[in-house]
Amino acid sequence: xxxxxxxxxxxxxxxxxxxxxxxxxxxxxxxxxxxxxxxxxxxxxxxxxxxxxxxxxxxxxxxxxxxxxxxxxxxxxxxxxxxxxxxxxxxxxxxxxxxxxxxxxxxxxxxxxxxxxxxxxxxxxxxxxxxxxxxxxxxxxxxxxxxxxxxxxxxxxxxxxxxxxxxxxxxxxxxxxxxxxxxxxxxxxxxxxxxxxxxxxxxxxxxxxxxxxxxxxxxxxxxxxxxxxxxxxxxxxxxxxxxxxxxxxxxxxxxxxxxxxxxxxxxxxxxxxxxxxxxxxxxxxxxxxxxxxxxxxxxxxxxxxxxxxxxxxxxxxxxxxxxxxxxxxxxxxxxx
Amino acid sequence: xxxxxxxxxxxxxxxxxxxxxxxxxxxxxxxxxxxxxxxxxxxxxxxxxxxxxxxxxxxxxxxxxxxxxxxxxxxxxxxxxxxxxxxxxxxxxxxxxxxxxxxxxxxxxxxxxxxxxxxxxxxxxxxxxxxxxxxxxxxxxxxxxxxxxxxxxxxxxxxxxxxxxxxxxxxxxxxxxxxxxxxxxxxxxxxxxxxxxxxxxxxxxxxxxxxxxxxxxxxxxxxxxxxxxxxxxxxxxxxxxxxxxxxxxxxxxxxxxxxxxxxxxxxxxxxxxxxxxxxxxxxxxxxxxxxxxxxxxxxxxxxxxxxxxxxxxxxxxxxxxxxxxxxxxxxxxxxxxxxxxxxxxxxxxxxxxxxxxx
Numbered sequence: 217x218x219x220x221x222x223x224x225x226x227x228x229x230x231x232x233x234x235x236x237x238x239x240x241x242x243x244x245x246x247x248x249x250x251x252x253x254x255x256x257x258x259x260x261x262x263x264x265x266x267x268x269x270x271x272x273x274x275x276x277x278x279x280x281x282x283x284x285x286x287x288x289x290x291x292x293x294x295x296x297x298x299x300x301x302x303x304x305x306x307x308x309x310x311x312x313x314x315x316x317x318x319x320x321x322x323x324x325x326x327x328x329x330x331x332x333x334x335x336x337x338x339x340x341x342x343x344x345x346x347x348x349x350x351x352x353x354x355x356x357x358x359x360x361x362x363x364x365x366x367x368x369x370x371x372x373x374x375x376x377x378x379x380x381x382x383x384x385x386x387x388x389x390x391x392x393x394x395x396x397x398x399x400x401x402x403x404x405x406x407x408x409x410x411x412x413x414x415x416x417x418x419x420x421x422x423x424x425x426x427x428x429x430x431x432x433x434x435x436x437x438x439x440x441x442x443x444x445x446x447x448x449x450x451x452x453x454x455x456x457x458x459x460x461x462x463x464x465x466x467x468x469x470x471x472x473x474x475x476x477x478x479x480x481x482x483x484x485x486x487x488x489x490x491x492x493x494x495x496x497x498x499x500x501x502x503x504x505x506x507x508x509x510x511x512x513x514x515x516x517x518x519x520x521x522x523x524x525x526x527x528x529x530x531x532x533x534x535x536x537x538x539x540x541x542x543x544x545x546x547x548x549x550x551x552x
Numbered sequence: 553x554x555x556x557x558x559x560x561x562x563x564x565x566x567x568x569x570x571x572x573x574x575x576x577x578x579x580x581x582x583x584x585x586x587x588x589x590x591x592x593x594x595x596x597x598x599x600x601x602x603x604x605x606x607x608x609x610x611x612x613x614x615x616x617x618x619x620x621x622x623x624x625x626x627x628x629x630x631x632x633x634x635x636x637x638x639x640x641x642x643x644x645x646x647x648x649x650x651x652x653x654x655x656x657x658x659x660x661x662x663x664x665x666x667x668x669x670x671x672x673x674x675x676x677x678x679x680x681x682x683x684x685x686x687x688x689x690x691x692x693x694x695x696x697x698x699x700x701x702x703x704x705x706x707x708x709x710x711x712x713x714x715x716x717x718x719x720x721x722x723x724x725x726x727x728x729x730x731x732x733x734x735x736x737x738x739x740x741x742x743x744x745x746x747x748x749x750x751x752x753x754x755x756x757x758x759x760x761x762x763x764x765x766x767x768x769x770x771x772x773x774x775x776x777x778x779x780x781x782x783x784x785x786x787x788x789x790x791x792x793x794x795x796x797x798x799x800x801x802x803x804x805x806x807x808x809x810x811x812x813x814x815x816x817x818x819x820x821x822x823x824x825x826x827x828x829x830x831x832x833x834x835x836x837x838x839x840x841x842x843x844x845x846x847x848x849x850x851x852x853x854x855x856x857x858x859x860x861x862x863x864x865x866x867x868x869x870x871x872x873x874x875x876x877x878x879x880x881x882x883x884x885x886x887x888x889x890x891x892x893x894x895x896x897x898x899x900x901x902x903x904x905x906x907x908x909x910x
Contacts, residue, residue, distance in 0.1 A: 375595075380886070383848075386871065387883055390599075477715050481717050482853070499717075502856075505721045505729060510725055528713055
């Protein structure tokens with residue numbers, strides 16, 4: 217029982233290398249710019265696809281800039297209820313003091329939305345970093361050595377993969393933080409929760425590639441001439457199985473943010489005084505919406521939408537560009 | 553669902569060789585439900601117990617230590633973990649998944665009581681998803697890379713990018729708070745709820761109960777309350793369907809048999825609805841299995857936003873109350889539901905795939 221593909225696009229990708237081995241052979245001769253994943257994709261794309269890719273990249277750039285420069289952009293801190301001894305008041309509509317109004321807790325909506333970018337980016341980076349590392353390591357070892365460990369890991373990965381990430385994340389949050397938490401324990405518990413959910417995806421993709429690659433003649437010849445196993449693993453197998461990682465990373469990044477916000481919305485969030493988190497703010501604004509108060513929910517909600525949109529546009533374009541059935545070619549004659 | 557792709561392939565020659573192949577596949581696939589459920593129960597059980605027993609987690613600090621120890625002992629949480637584990641695993645197969653700490657009620661009772669509400673919401677959402685996702689997906693595939701495709705794809709990505717609770721808040725703001733067309737929250741107005749309680753043997757599915765009541769006002773009221781939650785949950789799934797239909801139909805539209813049909817003079821509309829659509833449906837059916845998980849997770853968030861008193865709403869309440877026995881039980885039952893749905897979907901996928909039919 218090998219890790220099967222359910223995603224039609226992954227299926228198509230898996231079948232690409234057999235037909236077109238050329239890029240791998242000539243990889244070293246291509247200019248540096250063409251070998252960096254996202255940049256090479258931009259150069260490859262045309263028309264609508266390029267528009268989507270560039271649009272997504274712009275959104276992501278803005279998000280990263282806001283996250284890095286949050287202390288300078290936000291007028292107040294995320295847990296500030298007053299300035300110069302004057303209280304903001306609760307549920308105040310937008311005014312010169314609080315340009316996007318204040319929340320039910322008396323916080324400045326604009327400041328919390330800006331600071332929320334920082335929390336979001338930290339959670340995404342931690343989650344992706346953990347799950348890539350674990351998923352690749354497990355997939356590589358499991359696929360290369362096989363045996364009973366491989367079988368057990370595949371069954372566990374399949375079981376976890378079929379389960380909704382948010383519910384699994386809830387269970388793991390209970391374990392790690394018992395619910396409430398500070399900035400770092402909150403981010404870490406979310407990141408670890410998301411990691412457990414995502415590892416099976418990386419595991420399956422890497423493992424499937426490794427199983428295919430280890431049967432290739434170049435791996436066998438390396439083994440015959442006595443190359444040490446760790447070198448075969450890292451140099452011959454791993455480097456050739458990382459092809460589909462950028463696409464999964466972008467798809468997972470958006471899911472990571474949605475899971476973070478979902479946990480926050482359900483009450484597993486980070487305390488309002490510890491950090492700003494968009495999902496928590498939306499949770500507090502549900503009651504506001506019923507009475508027509510829009511300024512507490514729209515900014516954090518739109519922030520989530522724009523970031524996920526940016527990530528998804530990039531991911532979608534990368535996916536289409538790596539799938540020859542969906543890729544549009546520069547010359548009219550080659551249009552699929 | 554994972555197995556479907558390969559099993560279908562490996563089962564193919566088997567099926568054509570002898571008639572018992574399909575039944576063998578169904579039986580094997582049925583027994584594959586158990587490892588999935590056992591693995592998930594094991595993972596969830598040990599994860600929630602790493603930090604200690606659930607009674608201390610829920611009531612620690614609120615009760616004096618001796619009373620706490622007494623309750624822990626009474627519930628059997630001071631026995632060796634491995635014994636508790638086997639007891640729990642056996643319990644799951646007999647639908648006994650613990651007693652909620654905060655209400656002293658069987659978790660399975662809570663599920664039976666509120667499951668119908670979640671089922672009702674999920675059905676509304678699926679109707680919205682099919683009505684929106686499949687026709688627009690076909691349209692986007694047909695008009696590929698022209699402006700309607702761009703609009704529809706952006707719309708689908710937007711539907712995916714918007715967290716379901718933000719959709720809920722936006723719908724509430726526009727249709728309930730500003731336009732005042734639709735109710736803010738709940739499954740029915742208080743009057744209807746009281747009417748429904750008079751019904752003997754209620755199904756818990758309000759629409760059916762209201763129809764049985766024979767009161768058109770009650771039916772209207774129930775449907776009126778279902779519009780916003782159904783839309784919020786349905787649009788999320790519709791976005792996924794749209795993208796899937798589009799990608800798969802584009803794939804089949806490029807297939808050689810479609811080109812040959814076109815050269816025989818088959819009309820574009822018929823090509824799309826007859827030739828390209830049917831084979832594109834097979835991967836979609838398989839993906840619906842995964843959607844059930846997404847739908848249930850989405851239901852948790854939708855119910856919380858609209859105070860729709862189903863399983864998800866209560867799950868969120870138990871999370872806030874730190875009642876981890878209830879949370880654990882609900883999560884495990886959702887795992888069972890997903891495993892069973894995946895089994896059904898796998899069987900359906902085999903049945904509708906003409907390559908496996910004989």
